[in-house]
Amino acid sequence: MFNKLKEKLKDWTKKISEKSAPVEEKKEGKSKKKKQEIEMPLKFDPGKQKFEPDTEELKNIQKKLKSEPGTESFFKKVTSRISKVKISEKDFEIYAEELEMLLLENNVALEVAEKVIKQLKEKIIGKELLKKEIEEEIKDSLKEIIEDILIEPFDITKRIKDKKQDQSKEPYVILFCGINGTGKTTSIAKIAKYLKKKDISCTLAAADTFRAASIEQLKKHGEKLGIKVIANKYGSDPASVGFDAIQYSKKNFIDCVLIDTAGRMHTAKNLLKEIEKIAKVCKPDTKIFVGEAIAGNDIIEQVRSFDWAIGIDGIILTKADTDEKGGTALSVGYVTKKPILFLGTGQEYEKIEVFDKKKFIKQLGL
Ligand SMILES: Nc1nc2c(ncn2[C@@H]2O[C@H](COP(=O)(O)OP(=O)(O)OP(=O)(O)O)[C@@H](O)[C@H]2O)c(=O)[nH]1
Ligand SMILES: [Mg+2]
Numbered sequence: 001m002f003n004k005l006k007e008k009l010k011d012w013t014k015k016i017s018e019k020s021a022p023v024e025e026k027k028e029g030k031s032k033k034k035k036q037e038i039e040m041p042l043k044f045d046p047g048k049q050k051f052e053p054d055t056e057e058l059k060n061i062q063k064k065l066k067s068e069p070g071t072e073s074f075f076k077k078v079t080s081r082i083s084k085v086k087i088s089e090k091d092f093e094i095y096a097e098e099l100e101m102l103l104l105e106n107n108v109a110l111e112v113a114e115k116v117i118k119q120l121k122e123k124i125i126g127k128e129l130l131k132k133e134i135e136e137e138i139k140d141s142l143k144e145i146i147e148d149i150l151i152e153p154f155d156i157t158k159r160i161k162d163k164k165q166d167q168s169k170e171p172y173v174i175l176f177c178g179i180n181g182t183g184k185t186t187s188i189a190k191i192a193k194y195l196k197k198k199d200i201s202c203t204l205a206a207a208d209t210f211r212a213a214s215i216e217q218l219k220k221h222g223e224k225l226g227i228k229v230i231a232n233k234y235g236s237d238p239a240s241v242g243f244d245a246i247q248y249s250k251k252n253f254i255d256c257v258l259i260d261t262a263g264r265m266h267t268a269k270n271l272l273k274e275i276e277k278i279a280k281v282c283k284p285d286t287k288i289f290v291g292e293a294i295a296g297n298d299i300i301e302q303v304r305s306f307d308w309a310i311g312i313d314g315i316i317l318t319k320a321d322t323d324e325k326g327g328t329a330l331s332v333g334y335v336t337k338k339p340i341l342f343l344g345t346g347q348e349y350e351k352i353e354v355f356d357k358k359k360f361i362k363q364l365g366l
Helices: 005-018 028-039 055-067 071-082 089-105 110-124 132-147 156-165 184-197 213-225 240-249 267-282 298-310 327-336 359-364
Strands: 042-045 051-055 084-086 170-178 204-208 228-230 256-261 286-292 314-318 340-344 352-354
Touching: 005 089, 005 132, 042 314, 084 132, 110 132, 110 327, 132 327, 132 359, 156 170, 170 184, 170 240, 170 267, 170 298, 184 213, 184 256, 184 314, 184 340, 184 352, 204 213, 204 240, 213 228, 240 256, 240 267, 240 314, 256 267, 267 298, 286 298, 298 327, 314 327, 327 340, 327 352
Parallel strands: 170 256, 170 286, 204 228, 204 256, 286 314, 314 340
Antiparallel strands: 042 051, 340 352
16 A cells, blocks of 8 residues: 555665765874874885885784774774764754655655654664664654554454453444445445454444435345345444344343444534434444545544544544555544554455554565
8 A cells, every 4th residue: 555655665765874974083182193103104115116014013003002902992993983973953854854755745744744754853863873774764753753653553353352241232233434435335344354263242233214225235245245224225224223123132132232334524514413423322432434545634624524424433444555656544543542453455245454553664675
């Protein structure tokens, strides 16, 4: 998913490491004195009629220098300092602008791009490193910064299993919401299959009673997966469909209810009121916002609107397989303070991944 961003970050890291300047040798009186001491001794060769290096004398000088206390460590210090480089603040400023642009171009939110740059600056400016170490150092720093930015997801399977253990005998209810066509219904089918594999039984609630063919779409998934779908007529109250599915599940000892809802624009107040009602009636344990990875920064406003209406607990980012940039996945959690729980990576049922910070960072080439 990071095809573009990964390549660009790699190029940038290489560039800044090449630009890094050697650490300057301090011009102290001491260093001048030592320089004079190791000047090449010369000897006149009468045969060649010219001066040649006096190797015997050079050996004597080296012996003498070694025996002088402090001299050896001084030479060691000079050698290591010469081979080291550091990134100056001036150089970093030039390249920071470039880094900010490439992050923004790849859908990283401004707030996150600025945080990455500020922290990277603190970590690497003025640090003395061997030239060959610089690229690794920048990569490691970026890795630490991004790990810190990404919100750790909670384990939904564990929450469902925990509820199964308690005495309430109520099913675990998950409500899915989002704007039109983001992949809510497909994600519900994928999650139902994922949970089934973990011995968690599900009921699907066809609470999208608005869009034509939405009920048939969910029923088809239910048939394919062997999972019960609770539905009513088109135009019926979606909250009551959810409620019926919960009652059915309770009666039949089903662990989890996944409620599908109609796609709605996050700017339509009356539609947000409707989902508020579904949430009030069904009292979901978890409310998941489903958005497209390719939506870029628009998704931030969407999450905020749904969060304001019903209080979102987590995000599913779909169509990550078609997202070349990846910046939305990198920054949506940080900006909205809601964890990404799953990534949708294709149209088939198996194409869903539990969001894993470490794996995600690896995909960025860090
Ligand atoms: N490539 C890809 N396509 C996906 C993914 N998730 C869903 N889709 C496709 O996106 C389209 C819309 O999916 P739906 O599940 O119907 O979306 P929805 O949010 O329920 O749509 P509405 O109910 O109309 O709001 C379908 O063609 C899905 O196959 C994904 O992770 N990757
Ligand atoms: Mg749908």
